Amino acid sequence: MKILEMHIYGYGQLENVKITNLADFQVFYGENEAGKSTIMAFIHGILFGFPTKQQSELRYEPKHSTKYGGKIRIYHEELGFAVIERVKGKAAGDVKVVTDTGIIGGEEFLKDLVANFDKSLFQAVFSFNIHGLQNIHQMKGEDIGKFLFSAGTLGTEQLSKAESTLQKELDIRFKPSGKKPILNEKLQELHELNGELKKAAAKNKEYENLLEKKEFMQQQMAAINGKIQEVGEKVGKLNEWKRIESIVREEKWTKKELNELGEIEFPVRGIERIEKINQLIHPYNAEIISISERQENLKKELADLQPDLSYLENEPTILTLLDQxxxxxxxxxxxxxxxxxxxxxxxxxxxxxxxxxxxxxxxxxxxxNTNIYMKKQVEIVSRKKQKLEEVKEELEECYQEEKNRLEEIEKDVRLAESQVLTKQERLLLEEQMSHGNDKKSLGWELTALQDKIEFYQQTNEREKASNERSKQQKKLQFFLFELILFGLTLYGLFTMDWALVCLGVLGCIVIAIFMMKSSKKFTEEEMDQTLYGLREKEKQLKQKLQSAEYLDITKLEDQLVLDNRRREELQMLKMKLKQQQSQYEKAISKFEEWELESAQNKEKLLSISSELKIxxxxxxxxxxxxxxxxxxxxxxxxxxxxxxxxxxxxxxxxxxxxxxxxxxxxxxLQEKGLDLHNSAYLLRKKLKEEHEKQIKSQERTGKLAELEADLKQKSQELKILQAEYNRLLIAANVETEQKYYELGARAEKQERLLERLENLKSQLQYSILTIQERESYLPIHKSDELITECNQEAQYLQSELKKLQEEDALIKYEIQILEDGGMYSDILHHYKQKKFELEEAAKEWSIYCLAQEFLSQTIEKYKNVHLPRMLAKAEEYLGFLTTGSYRKIHLQKSGSGFLVEREDHTLFEANELSQATTEQLYVSIRLALATTLYEKYHFPIIIDDSFVNFDAGRTEKVIELLNQLERNQILFFTCHRHLLPLFPKENILSLAKGAVEIIS
Structure with a gap:
């Protein structure tokens, strides 16, 4: 999904604001309170509903407008372009979705568009801000890894919070070695009460016997109550039988009558139907005779009205001729x-x-040939000819300019060459300069030689002192080694170990030779010789320096510098001359090209003139x-x-x-030799007469057809009535109408009996007695006597029950005295109460324990199934953001959390990383979550100032990473102007108190 446009009717401080042409990477810039958070909330509100008044989120209702809501235009990969509009209405607002293909829907359709995401899941995966990074800074070190793991699973810290909350709730309720948790305290209290209860029970043996007796009495009373209930039910059934006895007996008689009548096959409403058929048959016979007479009359009229069909067949041709x-x-x-x-x-x-x-x-x-191609060729040749003439004028001007410029530069070159020194003059000047330079160089060489002599003298003194110290140290070391080897040789002789003896002797010889070589005296002759040679050279330089003549070096240097500058100017002019010669040659070559084109165009013109024959x-x-x-x-x-x-x-x-x-x-026509108009008049008149005959003939024919159809219909209907009459007799299985009426009378009687039987059944359906019970009560004729006997039995049982109740009350009184005399009942009550409280607390503890187990299993499944793919993408992003400094992200072996591997293979926990690197890790995980686990949902990623703590390099890296996310639109909100140069100007929208404009 990509958001293309937004129209805010009224939302917070924004009213009637339109934002169009949103880019794939759109930046919203504005200072604080400019409306960035309002636009983010508007997007969430339109897609997932406005916050209700019971929620803690801001509703952003406008203060100065009655309109609340707005609309956004999106592009959906499957459904194409669509407009989502949400305005004030029910709790979350009234929503309407309209696609460009004409599909219109509401909240359910919108849920399909957003793949059933809710606001919290969308914000967790595709929307994050600076608060997510700040949460890392506010956490303790051990909690940072859990927080990052939670961000990689849900997009928020909810998983980390849930784990901490569950563990905290479990610790509050129970600890194996604790005393303060709730379950620990209740177990201790129950253990103490159980001891007290056992002591009280040992003193109350009589109390137990009374309890057993009380239980026996309770059983007897329950048995008597059961018998009383049985007698009461029997009395109730007898009273019910007394009420329905007459109805049951009538029902039985009705069934008997129906059995005597047997099965009767007679049509439904048979008498009524046969009488109705008899009433219809006679009128139909009369109508059929009348229609037959009218048919004969019409046939006679038709014989007299016959049109000239041959003339009418030519009617279309005649009419066409008349119209002409x-x-x-x-x-x-x-x-x-x-x-x-x-x-x-x-x-x-x-x-x-x-x-x-x-x-x-x-x-x-x-x-x-004057086709389109030829016309185009003519236009091309004409335009080309005109253009060549214009080009010729331009080339002539250009040629003259380049020629003038070349002559000027040649003149400047000749002038510069005349000002430069000749070879002989420059050699003489350089020779005079060299004498002056020799004097200076001799002075510099003398100073350097004196410094070198001083350095050699100091070095000679230091070497002498150093040699003396090293000589003493080496002597001491060699002496110790000789002593050790001598002892090793004596030990070998003493133990007869000839290998040790050989080793000791050989070592002594080697050390003696090394001492002789290293103990050679440092030869000072070479150093003295060097110093002598340097001093002789110093004398020679002093003599040369005294014999050198003095010259005016400054003036010579100025002349040489001036000549060098003129030579450089000459060189520049020559280069300029070379370039201008090149330009001049180009102008000439353009003339040649023009001549070639002109010749080609002339050839085309000749070819066209030949084709056009001009x-x-x-x-x-x-x-x-x-x-x-x-x-x-x-x-x-x-x-x-x-x-x-x-x-x-x-x-x-x-x-x-x-x-x-x-x-x-x-x-x-009978008349011949008529003019055109008279002939046309007579033909039209004859056509009219023949038409009138044809119309009358057709009317009679139609009427005759109607009478024939009517006659046919009446005959068919009469046949149907006759057939229905016969079917009724056949259905009743009789041959005459008299027998049909007799059978109908018997069928009416059966119908009345069936109606009465249904009425009786409806009266009996609400009775408490079953059919079997009603059959069993039929032989009873004295039900009143039975009811009286049952009532007497019930009175006897009531008296027995009363005696048992009195005895039970006495036993209860004795138990009460015992309970009042001791603490057993109080302790027992207190024990049961504490036991109940312990069971409830244990249930609550088990619920939290199960929740923690389910959460752990879910985390473990996620770590094994889904997390590796997400971590691979997060590693790629982290490596890019840190320029390869951190290359791997590993899961903790137990629990939740991450280990981050640096390029030198050092592992760090999340809390050991720097603040900026932790934030980079968080950004990598959040972006990886959106592009792997939720990769099929191409929703916009909304970012609100999440990188303000990054330095310039890190910020450029994260912006470059965001530009690589091509499958998701990026909406980036910021209040920092220094970030704007990182984005194209056309992708930046400036927000200023409700106004929107493109940054220029």
Whole structure:
């Protein structure tokens, strides 16, 4: 999805604001309170609904306008362009979605467009701001890894918060070795109460016996109550039987009558139907006789009304011929006009021939090619000729300018060459300079030589002192080594280990030789010799310096510098001369190119003039005009030819009309030799008479057909009635109408009995007695006596129950005395209450424990299934942002969190990274989440000033990364002007108190 336009009717401080042509990477710049957050909230509100009054989010209702809401235009990959409009209405606003293809929908259609995302999930995945980065800075070190893991799964810190909250709730309720958690305290209290309860129970054996007796009494009372209930139900059923006895007996009698009648096959409402059929049959017979008589009369009338069908068959041709009578006059007029126009065309052709002054006839003109291609070629050649003339003037001006400029530069070069020193003069000057330079160089060399002599003297002294110290140290070391090897040799002789003896002797010899070589005295002769040679050289330099003559070096240097500058100017002028010669040669070469093009164009012009059959001198000056005259001549000839064809057609049409009238006059009319108008009048009159006959004949024929159809219908209906009459007799299985009526009387009686039976059943359906119980009560004739017996039994059971209740009350009183005399009941009640509280607390603890387990399993599944692909993309982004400094992101082996691997393979936890690197890691994870796990949802990514803590290099990197996200539109909101040069100017919109403008 891509947002193309926004129209804000009223939202916060923004009223009637239109934003169009949003780019794939759109930047919104504005100072604080300019409306950036309002636009972000507007986008979320239009897509997912306005916040309700019960929610804590701002609703952004406008203060100075009644309009609330707006619309956005989007492009959806599947549905194309669409407009989403949401205005004030129900809680989240009334929404309407209209696509360019004509589909209109509401909230459900919008949910399909946004793939059933809600606002929280959209903000978690595709929308983030500076607060997400600030959360990292406010966390403790061990929580940063969990926060980044949560951002990589849900896009927010909710997962990290959920884990912390669950663990906190579990710790509040129970710890294995704790005392303050709720479950630990309740377990301790229950353990103490259980001890007290056991002590109280040991003192109350009698109390237990009374409880057993009380339970036995409760069982007896329950049994008596059950018997009383049974007797009561029996009394109720007997009373019900007393109420419905007469209805049941009548039902039984009705069923018996129905069985005696047996099964009767008789049509439904059979008597009524047969009487109705008898009433219809007689009128139908009378109508059939009447229709037959009317048919005979109409047939006689039809015989007298027969039109001339041969004349009517030619009606279209006759009408066409009659319609052409007015055309005769028009054709005469058109013929005169055409002849006049033909004379005009001849005059025009004569004038055009004079203008062309060519010996061409009409056949030659039509042979000339004047198609579109030829016309285009004529235009091209003419324009080319005109353009070449203009170019020639420009080339001549350019040639003259380049020639003048070349002459000026040659003059400057000759002047500069005259001012430069000759070779002999410059060599003499340089020789004089070299003497002055020799004196200076001798002074510099003498100073350097004196410094070198001093350095060698100091070095000689330091070497002597150093040699003395190293000599003493080496002597001490060699002595110790000799002592150790001597002892090793004695130990070998003592132990008869000849390998040690050889090793010791060999070591002593080697050390002795090394001492002899290193103990050579430092030879000072070489150093003294060097110093002597340097001092001799110092004397020679002093003598040379005293013998050198003094010259005015400054003046010589100025002359040399001036000559060098003039030589450089001369060199520049020569380069300029070379460039100008090149320009001059280019001007000449352009002249040559012009001549070549001119020759080519002339060849084309000659070719065209040959095709158009016009002389070369006319083509050279008036090619366009000549072509237009040829086209005009050709057009006039064509129109003239068409006019001649039309004249021939007019003559043919006139002849055809006259001959047609003569033919019909000879064939159908009695009068002969009439003029055209009289013949037309008589033909039209005869056509009218024949039409009237035909209409009357058709009316009679139609009426006759109607009577035949009516007769046929009446006959069919009569047959249907007869068939229905027969079907009724067959359905009743009788042969005569008398037997039919007798069977109908029996069927009516059966119907009355069935109705009465249904009525009785409806009265019995609400009775509490079943059919089996009603059958069992039928032999009973003295139900009142049975009811009396049952009532007496119920009274006896009530008296027994009363005795048991009195005895139970006595036992309860004794138990109460025992309970009042001791603390057992209080302790028991307190114990059960604490036990109940412990069970409830344990249930609550188990709920949190299960929730933590489910969350852990979900995290583990996510880590194994979905997270590796997301982490691979996050590693790619992090490597790009850090320029390869950090190359890998590893999951913690247990729990949630990350380890980041640097390019030197050092692993860091998230809290060990710098603040800026942690923020880069967060941005990489958030962008990877949107482009991998949610890659099929191409929603806009909304970013609100999330990189203000980055330096210039990091900011450029993250902007470059965002530019690579081609599948998602980027909406970037910022209040920092120094970021704007990183974006193209056409992609920046400036916000200023409700106004929108493009940054220039």
């Amino acid at each position: 009578v007015p055309i005769i006059e028009q054709l005469k007029l058109e013929k005169q006009q055409s002849e006049t126009k033909l004379e005009e065309y001849e005059d025009k052709l004569s004038i055009t021939r004079e203008k062309l002054h060519l010996p061409l006839n009409e056949e030659d003109i039509f042979a000339i 002389p070369e001198y006319i083509a050279a000056s008036f090619l366009d005009e000549a072509f237009e005259l040829i086209e005009q001549y050709k057009s006039i000839c064509r129109e003239k030819k068409q006019l001649q064809i039309r004249l021939e057609l007019i003559n043919q049409q006139q002849i055809q009309i006259v001959e047609g009238f003569k033919s019909y006059e000879n064939h159908f």
